[in-house]
Amino acid sequence: MEQILQFFFEYKEAIFIIALSVFVGIEVISNVPAVLHTPLMSGANAISGVIIIGGIILVGHADLSSFSLNLILGILALIFGTLNVVGGFAVTDRMLEMFKKKKK
Amino acid sequence: MDNVLGTLNGIEFTIGDSLLELSYLIAALLFVYGLKLLSHPETARRGNLWAAAGMGLAMFTTIVLHKDANGTGISLTNIWIIMAAIGVGAVIGWIIARKIKMTGMPQLVSIYNATGGAASALVALLEYPNAIAGDVGSILVTVLGLIIGAVAFSGSMIAYGKLDGKVGDIMKPFMTYINLVLLALTLGFGAYIIISPNPPVEMIWAIYTLLAFSLVYGVMFVMPIGGADMPVVISLLNSFTGIAAAMAGFIYSNQAMILGGILVGSAGTILTILMCKAMNRSLINVIIGSFGGGGAALDREQGNIKEIMLSDAAVLLTYSQKIVIVPGYGLAVAQAQHIVHELDALLNGKGVDVKYAIHPVAGRMPGHMNVLLAEADVPYENLVEMDDINPDMPNVDVVIVIGANDVVNPAAYDDPTSPIYGMPIIDAHLAKNIIIMKRGMGKGYAGIENFLFFDDKTRMLFGDAKDSISKLVSEIKSM
Structure with missing residues (x-):
C-alpha cells in the first residue's frame, strides 16, 4: 500500500493527465455518427503519429560520429511515424472531401 | 532564443525552452479541437486539418528548439537527416493516400496503424538504454510502450493480410490457451525488466527478447479473429497505437504526445465498444473468439428456397x-x-x-x-x-x-x-x-x-x- 501511495505521489502529474485526457477523449468522441466512423478512425490514427516527435528527438540528438544500428532504427522510426502522420491526414481529408462533394 | 529566462528547480531555462512547451500546449489543444470537429459531418474536414496543423507545429518547433539534457540543440547535420527521413515518409504516405482506391481503405487504415505502432515500439526500444536503473516509472512506460506498440504493429500487419485476403483465419480451440500463455509470458517478462535492479545497458538482450515476444503475441492475437469481427479488432488496434504513443510521451515528459496518444486511445476504445455493442458481444468474447457454429439446434420448418427471375x-x-x-x-x-x-x-x-x-x-x-x-x-x-x-x-x-x-x-x-x-x-x-x-x-x-x-x-x-x-x-x- 505504501509503495502504491509513493508511486502515486511521485507520478501524480502524469496520472492526472492520463485521467483527464481519457475523460476528454470520451466526451469529444461520443455520439459520433456512423457515417464518420472510418474518417474518425483514420484521423485519430494520424494523431497517434505524434510519436514522430520522439523520432525527431532520437535522431536529432543521435551521435553521428559512428554509424550505428540505433541510428538506422531511429531513422526508420521517423519514416514510419511520418508515413502514419502524412498518410493518415491525407487519406482522411480525401475521404471527407468525397463525403462533402455528395452533399446537395 | 538562448536567452536565459529564469530557473526552475535549479535548472536554467531559455526563451526557446518556453516557446517549445507553449507550442506543445497549442498542438495538444489543436488535437482536441480537431477531434471534436471530426465527430460532426459539417466540420469534419476542418477538424482533420486543424489536427494536422497541430502536428506540423509540434514537429517544426521540436526540430528548431529541442535541446537534450546538456542543453545542446539539434545540430544542422542531424536536421538534414531528420528532414530526409520525414521527406521519404511524407512522399510515400502522400502518394499512397492519394492513389489508393476507396475499396482498399480498410487495408490502408491497418497499414498506417502498423507504422504508428512500429514507430512507438522503436522509440521505446531505443530510449530504453537511457533509462536510469531503478527508476520504475520511466522503465514502466518504456516497457509498456514497447509491448503495446509492437502488438499494434504485428497485429495490424496480420489484420492487413486478412483484409487483403492474403492471410486466412486460423482458429483452433487450443489457440486460446496458447495466447493466454503467450500474453502471460510477455507481461511477466516485461515486469521482470521493470523490477530488475540491473542497469538498462546490461539488459539490452532482455528488451530485444521482449520485443520478439510482443511481436509474436500480436500475430497470435489477431490470427484467430476474422470476418465480421474485423471492425472490432481494427478499432482496438487503433486505440493501442494511441496508448503506445502516449507511453512514449511519458519517456520524454512530452504533454502533447501524452495527450494526443490518450485521446486516440479513448477514441479507439469508444469505437471498439460501439462495435461490440452492435454485435451484442463483449470484447473478451471477440478476442477469445467463441463465435460460430451452433444455433441450428432450434428445430424449425425450413421451408423452401424460392428463386426469382x-x-x-x-x-x-x-x-x-x-x-x-x-x-x-x-x-x-x-x-x-x-x-x-x-x-x-x-x-x-x-x-x-x-x-x-x-x-x-x-x-x-x-x-x-x-x-x-x-x-x-x-x-x-x-x-x-x-x-x-x-x-x-x-x-x-x-x-x-x-x-x-x-x-x-x-x-x-x-x-x-x-x-x-x-x-x-x-x-x-x-x-x-x-x-x-x-x-x-x-x-x-x-x-x-x-x-x-x-x-x-x-x-x-x-x-x-x-x-x-x-x-x-x-x-x-x-x-
Missing part, C-alpha cells in the same frame, strides 16, 4: 414505392457499389424512394459501407442507420439484401440458442418483399443458418452481385 425482380422493383438496400461485405467483395448506385438512381428516376440501411458492423471496418457507397457518389443522406430505418421497415415494399447475412438474421430475435441471439439487426424480415442477392447457399461468416432465406416473402437471386445488378439494371431499362 430477373424480369420478375425488375417488375417488382419498378412498381414499388419504397425500397431499402441492405449492403454487406459481399458488396465490397463484388465491387458492386457503382452499379448499385446506378440501380438506385434508375429507380429514383421512376419515382421510387430508395434508401440504404447501414448496420454498424457491416463490412470489415467501422463505417466501411459508408465509405464504399460515398465513393460511388451515393448521397450520404440516403445512408440510414439501423435504428432510424427499423421503425419504418413494415412500410417498405422491397428490401434488397446484397452480400449481407448475419445482420439481417431474425434468429437474433427469436432463437435463444443462436450465437447471434440478442444482436441488433436490420429488420428486413418485416418488409413486404425481400430479395436476397447471394453467390450461393453458403452460410454467413458466423456459419449460422439464416431463416430469412426460407421466409415466404423472400426470393433469392443467385450469382455475383455486380453481375446480377447490372443485368437487373438493363432489364429495368428495357421495360
Whole structure:
C-alpha cells in the first residue's frame, strides 16, 4: 500500500493527465455518427503519429560520429511515424472531401 | 532564443525552452479541437486539418528548439537527416493516400496503424538504454510502450493480410490457451525488466527478447479473429497505437504526445465498444473468439428456397414505392457499389424512394459501407442507420439484401440458442418483399443458418452481385 501511495505521489502529474485526457477523449468522441466512423478512425490514427516527435528527438540528438544500428532504427522510426502522420491526414481529408462533394 | 529566462528547480531555462512547451500546449489543444470537429459531418474536414496543423507545429518547433539534457540543440547535420527521413515518409504516405482506391481503405487504415505502432515500439526500444536503473516509472512506460506498440504493429500487419485476403483465419480451440500463455509470458517478462535492479545497458538482450515476444503475441492475437469481427479488432488496434504513443510521451515528459496518444486511445476504445455493442458481444468474447457454429439446434420448418427471375425482380422493383438496400461485405467483395448506385438512381428516376440501411458492423471496418457507397457518389443522406430505418421497415415494399447475412438474421430475435441471439439487426424480415442477392447457399461468416432465406416473402437471386445488378439494371431499362 505504501509503495502504491509513493508511486502515486511521485507520478501524480502524469496520472492526472492520463485521467483527464481519457475523460476528454470520451466526451469529444461520443455520439459520433456512423457515417464518420472510418474518417474518425483514420484521423485519430494520424494523431497517434505524434510519436514522430520522439523520432525527431532520437535522431536529432543521435551521435553521428559512428554509424550505428540505433541510428538506422531511429531513422526508420521517423519514416514510419511520418508515413502514419502524412498518410493518415491525407487519406482522411480525401475521404471527407468525397463525403462533402455528395452533399446537395 | 538562448536567452536565459529564469530557473526552475535549479535548472536554467531559455526563451526557446518556453516557446517549445507553449507550442506543445497549442498542438495538444489543436488535437482536441480537431477531434471534436471530426465527430460532426459539417466540420469534419476542418477538424482533420486543424489536427494536422497541430502536428506540423509540434514537429517544426521540436526540430528548431529541442535541446537534450546538456542543453545542446539539434545540430544542422542531424536536421538534414531528420528532414530526409520525414521527406521519404511524407512522399510515400502522400502518394499512397492519394492513389489508393476507396475499396482498399480498410487495408490502408491497418497499414498506417502498423507504422504508428512500429514507430512507438522503436522509440521505446531505443530510449530504453537511457533509462536510469531503478527508476520504475520511466522503465514502466518504456516497457509498456514497447509491448503495446509492437502488438499494434504485428497485429495490424496480420489484420492487413486478412483484409487483403492474403492471410486466412486460423482458429483452433487450443489457440486460446496458447495466447493466454503467450500474453502471460510477455507481461511477466516485461515486469521482470521493470523490477530488475540491473542497469538498462546490461539488459539490452532482455528488451530485444521482449520485443520478439510482443511481436509474436500480436500475430497470435489477431490470427484467430476474422470476418465480421474485423471492425472490432481494427478499432482496438487503433486505440493501442494511441496508448503506445502516449507511453512514449511519458519517456520524454512530452504533454502533447501524452495527450494526443490518450485521446486516440479513448477514441479507439469508444469505437471498439460501439462495435461490440452492435454485435451484442463483449470484447473478451471477440478476442477469445467463441463465435460460430451452433444455433441450428432450434428445430424449425425450413421451408423452401424460392428463386426469382430477373424480369420478375425488375417488375417488382419498378412498381414499388419504397425500397431499402441492405449492403454487406459481399458488396465490397463484388465491387458492386457503382452499379448499385446506378440501380438506385434508375429507380429514383421512376419515382421510387430508395434508401440504404447501414448496420454498424457491416463490412470489415467501422463505417466501411459508408465509405464504399460515398465513393460511388451515393448521397450520404440516403445512408440510414439501423435504428432510424427499423421503425419504418413494415412500410417498405422491397428490401434488397446484397452480400449481407448475419445482420439481417431474425434468429437474433427469436432463437435463444443462436450465437447471434440478442444482436441488433436490420429488420428486413418485416418488409413486404425481400430479395436476397447471394453467390450461393453458403452460410454467413458466423456459419449460422439464416431463416430469412426460407421466409415466404423472400426470393433469392443467385450469382455475383455486380453481375446480377447490372443485368437487373438493363432489364429495368428495357421495360
